[in-house]
Amino acid sequence: MFARNASRAFVAPSASRLFSSSSARQTKVTVLGAGGGIGQPLSLLLKTDPLVSNLSLYDIRGAQGVAADVSHVDTASEVNGYPMENLDEALDGTKVVVIPAGVPRKPGMTRDDLFNTNASIVRDLAAAVARVAPTANILVISNPVNSTVPIVAATLDKAGVFDPARLFGVTTLDVVRASRFLSAITGASPADCNVPVVGGHSGPTIVPLLSQVPQGKSLQGESYDKLVHRIQFGGDEVVKAKDGAGSATLSMAYAGAKFTNSLLRGLAGEKGVVTPTFVKSPLFADKGIDFFSSLVELGVNGVEKIHPLGPLSASEEKLLEACLPELKKNIEKGKAFVA
Numbered sequence: 001m002f003a004r005n006a007s008r009a010f011v012a013p014s015a016s017r018l019f020s021s022s023s024a025r026q027t028k029v030t031v032l033g034a035g036g037g038i039g040q041p042l043s044l045l046l047k048t049d050p051l052v053s054n055l056s057l058y059d060i061r062g063a064q065g066v067a068a069d070v071s072h073v074d075t076a077s078e079v080n081g082y083p084m085e086n087l088d089e090a091l092d093g094t095k096v097v098v099i100p101a102g103v104p105r106k107p108g109m110t111r112d113d114l115f116n117t118n119a120s121i122v123r124d125l126a127a128a129v130a131r132v133a134p135t136a137n138i139l140v141i142s143n144p145v146n147s148t149v150p151i152v153a154a155t156l157d158k159a160g161v162f163d164p165a166r167l168f169g170v171t172t173l174d175v176v177r178a179s180r181f182l183s184a185i186t187g188a189s190p191a192d193c194n195v196p197v198v199g200g201h202s203g204p205t206i207v208p209l210l211s212q213v214p215q216g217k218s219l220q221g222e223s224y225d226k227l228v229h230r231i232q233f234g235g236d237e238v239v240k241a242k243d244g245a246g247s248a249t250l251s252m253a254y255a256g257a258k259f260t261n262s263l264l265r266g267l268a269g270e271k272g273v274v275t276p277t278f279v280k281s282p283l284f285a286d287k288g289i290d291f292f293s294s295l296v297e298l299g300v301n302g303v304e305k306i307h308p309l310g311p312l313s314a315s316e317e318k319l320l321e322a323c324l325p326e327l328k329k330n331i332e333k334g335k336a337f338v339a
């Protein structure tokens, strides 16, 4: 059964629940990059989401095969796959566009090293969304998220269709990791370890607010430092273990499906859906940083309310201090690319 709160675990609904959910508001969701390491399992998980009525899978290679495969799963949604030349058709009438298109890291690379390849992929896809589905909600997974989200914003802005309430950088994997890693050292259930992770999505820009959850409050010294490092560099752990074969795909697909489900519940009118996401934000705009991830309430129009950070410990103040200049640089790089 689906969790009712964005911060709880995402669990695929049972078939009986799916069949009884036909009255739920349903929505066309498009995945751009559906043939990839994230795109394939993400498409599978979205096929199990009863809030998705149509699943549109697009990639420059392989999307039709993924669509044929996923379409046999016994849930009610329709699935269509589109090849490279049919991007407009894939986007037609879509409410939600999820973008995991682009290259992943190899050992020794930073997320910023992906900029040269992924910036133009994301810009061109955003331009197509602006043209074909200008009111769609856009969920950006492609790295470096700190730069690709500003790229999408600037591209939509250029086309005259940017609505800040409908653009989201997906930072859910950081939240999922924080929850799991904290639960692993405290013995608490991950469901009780809902750590708000704020800032951006790369190394020092990832700021876990452990002091805001009871299980994390008392951590200090080496165990605190180790946990923060693991949350900030969890992606590197996977890149290293995959040894040249890419970065996190399965946990990211889970995180992407979880965030998409949260957004769909908000769009359908559910109240109290609150989760961290990287959005255009006033929180640090006075410092020239106009995108930031913090707890955001999702509603019928997308972003309903951006929550303030709340009280920070001295250690968290320091983490935030380290985050801001790096994040600013990443955002400016994205903006400059489109300008």
Ligand SMILES: NC(=O)C1=CN([C@@H]2O[C@H](COP(=O)(O)OP(=O)(O)OC[C@H]3O[C@@H](n4cnc5c(N)ncnc54)[C@H](O)[C@@H]3O)[C@@H](O)[C@H]2O)C=CC1
Residues within 6 Å of the ligand: 032, 033, 034, 035, 036, 037, 038, 039, 058, 059, 060, 061, 100, 101, 102, 103, 104, 105, 114, 118, 121, 125, 140, 141, 142, 143, 144, 145, 170, 171, 172, 173, 174, 201, 246, 247, 248, 249, 252
């Ligand atoms: N936001 C996050 O937390 C995370 C982000 N990522 C990022 O997600 C991205 C994708 O990662 P993977 O799926 O592992 O890579 P992958 O290489 O397995 O898949 C990428 C897919 O994008 C497709 N693609 C390339 N250009 C395209 C275009 N113009 N239009 C449509 N599709 C296109 C490729 O054909 C491929 O199927 C990477 O940039 C990675 O760094 C990965 C993990 C977590």
Ligand SMILES: O=C([O-])CC(=O)C(=O)O
Residues within 6 Å of the ligand: 104, 105, 111, 143, 173, 234, 235, 236, 238, 239, 247, 248
């Ligand atoms: O580490 C990477 O490159 C992929 C990613 O963003 C993550 O796993 O958090």
